[in-house]
Amino acid sequence: MSTPTLQFSNLCLPEDNPDQRVEEEMRFDRTTLEERKIIVRDIIASFEPRDLPSELFSDETLQRITAEQGNRRSSEWTIHDDLKASLMQWCCHDPGGWTLLCRMHGPAIRALSFEQKVERRLEEQFETYDALYSAPPGSVNLIRGRVLEICDGIRMIVDEVEADINIRTGSQYNAAKILLDTFRRVCGRSTDVPFVRRSGRREGTSASAGADTVPTLYQGLIGGTTPFILDALETVQEKWPRSLGTEEARTLMRGINELLVENGAPRGYLNRFRALMPE
Structure with missing residues (x-):
């Protein structure tokens, strides 16, 4: 798997790197569901060596992620045979999941990827x-x-x-x-x-x-x-x-x-x- 070059110069855990903290404007309560869907897709795609964002989740797939789903029991966000789809649901609807994913790959590393x-x-x-x-x-x-x-x-x-x-x-x-x-x-x-x-x-x-x-x-x-x-x-x-x-x-x-x-x-x-x- 090819890793973005920039990542090697900052090889540390998110907890140890202040640059990986979630920016104020990226806090869960400062973003809309539509914004989170795009960003979560981008983060997940940044870990893929080949697939581009829309190849992982098409725009039509994103449209099926709704605010109503966020009001359901969190257990319903898990799709047991699809980790990536589960991440999409959890990180779009759950503040903890959103924060964790944002700290893994910030905007710069995602753009480079x-x-x-x-x-x-x-x-x-x-x-x-x-x-x-x-x-x-x-x-x-x-x-x-x-x-x-x-x-x-x-x-x-x-x-x-x-x-x-x-x-x-x-x-x-x-x-x-x-x-x-x-x-x-x-x-x-x-x-x-x-x-x-x-x-x-x-x-x-x-x-x-x-x-x-x-x-x-x-x-x-x-x-x-x-x-x-x-x-x-x-x-x-x-x-x-x-x-x-x-x-x-x-x-x-x-x-x-x-x-x-x-x-x-x-x-x-x-x-x-x-x-x-x-x-």
């Missing part, structure tokens, strides 16, 4: 795509399915980052770098690659990326009808506006702009991206 997990998950997707270059060629349908599955995986992670930015409190992470680096890497995977076999011949991807062809990663994500990653970047600009103004972000955005022009990105998409670029 989420950031590192997202980076690992994205790296897996790019490695899987790049591995197609050296894999034995397969049928159009087989390879197309693999590429589209990778596109769906990257899109899901980007959506998770956008949702997280909207709800994260107490700390933040370099979401701008994660998103821009992902954007750059997708734009850089736009050329035809010879990993498809049809009728005994090896064939590559097609610029048209029709139903009988295999799209490149760029075509699968940016050539579609949805504005890949732009919504997430606009959320960063709204919530953490200084993130896109750093020299690192500016450099990445200039490079992405050049790649979009080179790849012939749709005019509307290109203009919307340029609106995010600092003057």
